[in-house]
Amino acid sequence: xxxxxxxxxxxxxxxxxHATVDYGDGTKRKANVTLVDVKIGDYILVHAGFAIEVxxxxxxxxxxxxxxxxxxxxxx
Amino acid sequence: xxxxxxxxxxxxxxSKIKKLDVNxxxxxxxxxxxxxxxxxxxxxxxxxxxxxxxxxxxCPVCVTTPREIEEMLILARNGKIVxxxxxxxxxxxxxxSLRSMRTEGCDVRTVYGIEDAVEIAQKNPGKDVxxxxxxxxxxxxxTAAVILKNPPDNFSILCCHRTVxxxxxxxIKMGEIKIDGLIEPGHVSTIIxxxxxxxxxxDYKVPQVIAGFEPIDILMGAWMLVQQIEKGKAFVQNExxxxxxxEGNVKAQQAIxxxxxxxxxxxxxxxxxxKSSLDLRSNFVKYDARKKFEDDLVELKEKEFTEPDGxxxxxxxRGLVSPFDCPLFGQACTPSTPVGPCMVSIEGSCxxxxxxxxx
Numbered sequence: 001x002x003x004x005x006x007x008x009x010x011x012x013x014x015x016x017x018h019a020t021v022d023y024g025d026g027t028k029r030k031a032n033v034t035l036v037d038v039k040i041g042d043y044i045l046v047h048a049g050f051a052i053e054v055x056x057x058x059x060x061x062x063x064x065x066x067x068x069x070x071x072x073x074x075x076x
Numbered sequence: 077x078x079x080x081x082x083x084x085x086x087x088x089x090x091s092k093i094k095k096l097d098v099n100x101x102x103x104x105x106x107x108x109x110x111x112x113x114x115x116x117x118x119x120x121x122x123x124x125x126x127x128x129x130x131x132x133x134x135c136p137v138c139v140t141t142p143r144e145i146e147e148m149l150i151l152a153r154n155g156k157i158v159x160x161x162x163x164x165x166x167x168x169x170x171x172x173s174l175r176s177m178r179t180e181g182c183d184v185r186t187v188y189g190i191e192d193a194v195e196i197a198q199k200n201p202g203k204d205v206x207x208x209x210x211x212x213x214x215x216x217x218x219t220a221a222v223i224l225k226n227p228p229d230n231f232s233i234l235c236c237h238r239t240v241x242x243x244x245x246x247x248i249k250m251g252e253i254k255i256d257g258l259i260e261p262g263h264v265s266t267i268i269x270x271x272x273x274x275x276x277x278x279d280y281k282v283p284q285v286i287a288g289f290e291p292i293d294i295l296m297g298a299w300m301l302v303q304q305i306e307k308g309k310a311f312v313q314n315e316x317x318x319x320x321x322x323e324g325n326v327k328a329q330q331a332i333x334x335x336x337x338x339x340x341x342x343x344x345x346x347x348x349x350x351k352s353s354l355d356l357r358s359n360f361v362k363y364d365a366r367k368k369f370e371d372d373l374v375e376l377k378e379k380e381f382t383e384p385d386g387x388x389x390x391x392x393x394r395g396l397v398s399p400f401d402c403p404l405f406g407q408a409c410t411p412s413t414p415v416g417p418c419m420v421s422i423e424g425s426c427x428x429x430x431x432x433x434x435x
Contacts (some may be wrong), residue, residue, distance in 0.1 A: 003263075003423075004214070004263045004266070032191060032218070032221065034327075035217055035218075035325060035327050035331065036325070036327065037327075045263070045266065045319060047218070047263060048161075048188065048189035048215055049189030049190070049191050049218065050189065050217070050218040052217070052263070052267060052325060053266045053320075055319060059318040060318040062318075064082055064292070066317070067296055068085065070296075071085075071088060071092065
């Protein structure tokens with residue numbers, strides 16, 4: 001139920017309430033974007049047809065480094 | 077966009093937990109966590125390190141009560157077009173499921189989200205269209221956003237939204253099960269942030285970690301909980317920082333506040349849990365199927381509901397038993413012949429165990 005899938009915003013509809021989202025595997029689908037502040041190119045998390053959060057690519061890429069850092073800190 | 081598959085790091089986390097020689101029991105409340113735990117064998121891996129992780133009442137379809145299902149069945153029988161997410165349609169009611177009612181000529185439609193149901197209402201102006209609004213805080217804002225946009229008058233919802241922190245408090249207070257730590261659901265937390273969980277650590281001294289869904293996320297989550305326990309601490313930590321912000325999605329929270337108010341509601345397997353439902357505010361009463369079709373539903377008013385014979389979904393949702401403890405599991409109860417909702421929903425423990433271990 002709470003499954004959410006990441007995708008990239010490629011185009012807004014005229015009313016700006018919906019956008020076309022590219023899920024990277026050739027799947028493109030409309031999502032409602034009224035619950036988030038987004039621009040074209042943003043990665044979003046989509047649940048039940050709605051974008052529920054904007055993903056920060058920098059944070060994502062740094063995740064593993066953050067984990068390694070936490071694990072080594074605990075040892076000290 | 078990114079991958080979190082780092083076997084070396086996973087092994088490092090596991091060996092660090094193993095060294096501490098612990099005997100702990102954690103609970104999570106998310107079908108996607110359960111899926112990842114079983115699919116990647118993390119449940120047995122962690123068990124070998126002294127950490128048992130089990131699913132609590134973390135599947136919206138599973139915790140929806142027989143009464144709510146019966147309400148939808150009556151609305152379908154009385155000529156409404158009823159719509160819901162796919163899994164919900166397959167959950168058996170007392171005598172039938174929404175899906176089986178299709179054979180009686182009832183108009184039951186599966187939708188991907190609430191906007192699909194509104195579209196059905198727009199295309200069928202002469203018919204009443206009811207959407208069964210199940211789901212936790214992840215899904216509630218999607219319902220709220222639609223209600224705030226004035227959908228057509230022939231559209232209404234059977235509101236079954238529930239909130240997670242209140243259910244966690246209920247399960248801790250019931251005291252039936254030892255819970256050394258809670259792994260909080262990543263996407264519920266995307267909406268509500270970390271603050272709504274804080275009282276659980278403060279009042280009940282339970283360590284909590286908000287975690288993502290990759291194997292590394294869950295292992296890190298377990299590691300962070302173990303660390304809190306080792307240090308004698310109990311607070312809310314966020315492992316899923318790439319998605320969850322401390323303040324959550326403020327816009328979505330506002331939509332929830334604008335449309336819903338807290339109410340008391342029964343969860344399957346539980347008694348009434350105070351303040352754990354999201355009920356439509358009175359200014360949206362025209363979209364409330366329970367008010368709109370009060371006359372249709374009056375026959376259920378005094379009715380008592382029981383669980384299906386032999387079904388242990390209730391105990392499973394309270395974390396007391398595993399699917400293998402149920403004599404029906406894999407025998408009388410399979411995904412194609414489900415007895416209880418935990419075998420129907422792809423987020424239910426029984427369905428997950430069956431898919432990955434019984435096949």
